[in-house]
Amino acid sequence: MNITITPTMPDGNPAPYVMNAEDVCKFLRLGGESDEADRLRTHREKGLKATKYTKEVLYLLPDVIAYAQSRSDDAGGEWVRSLSASTNSRTSRRPVHAD
Numbered sequence: 095m096n097i098t099i100t101p102t103m104p105d106g107n108p109a110p111y112v113m114n115a116e117d118v119c120k121f122l123r124l125g126g127e128s129d130e131a132d133r134l135r136t137h138r139e140k141g142l143k144a145t146k147y148t149k150e151v152l153y154l155l156p157d158v159i160a161y162a163q164s165r166s167d168d169a170g171g172e173w174v175r176s177l178s179a180s181t182n183s184r185t186s187r188r189p190v191h192a193d
Contacts, residue, residue, distance in 0.1 A: 101155060113153045118142075122162060137161065 101109040101121070109121055115130035124133050131151070138144055141164060143157040 101159065109155055111155045113155065113158065114150060115153075118153050118158055121158060140165070 103109050103117070103120055104123065110117060113121065115134050118124075119130045119133055122137075124130075124137075126133050134142065134144075134151075134153075142153070142161040144151045144153050146152075
């Protein structure tokens with residue numbers, strides 16, 4: 095049996111494959127007083143992969159998930175567990191496709 099889990103944003107909508115700084119901050123639940131670009135600069139220094147397209151810095155969903163998992167491993171898994179707990183509560187209302 096295969097189960098497909100779709101990564102979601104905090105509002106319950108599917109996470110976009112290509113994200114800007116605002117999307118990444120929402121997806122990773124990064125709050126704070128500074129703007130999104132400043133918050134993510136520190137995370138890029140810690141290994142979050144980004145791509146510059148024209149003048150905008152963009153992030154791919156698989157890279158953001160891999161970064162969250164690596165940071166969570168450093169913190170004993172707590173970050174990804176908290177993300178998946180909030181994601182599971184939203185996706186539990188959606189049908190799960192099993193083969």
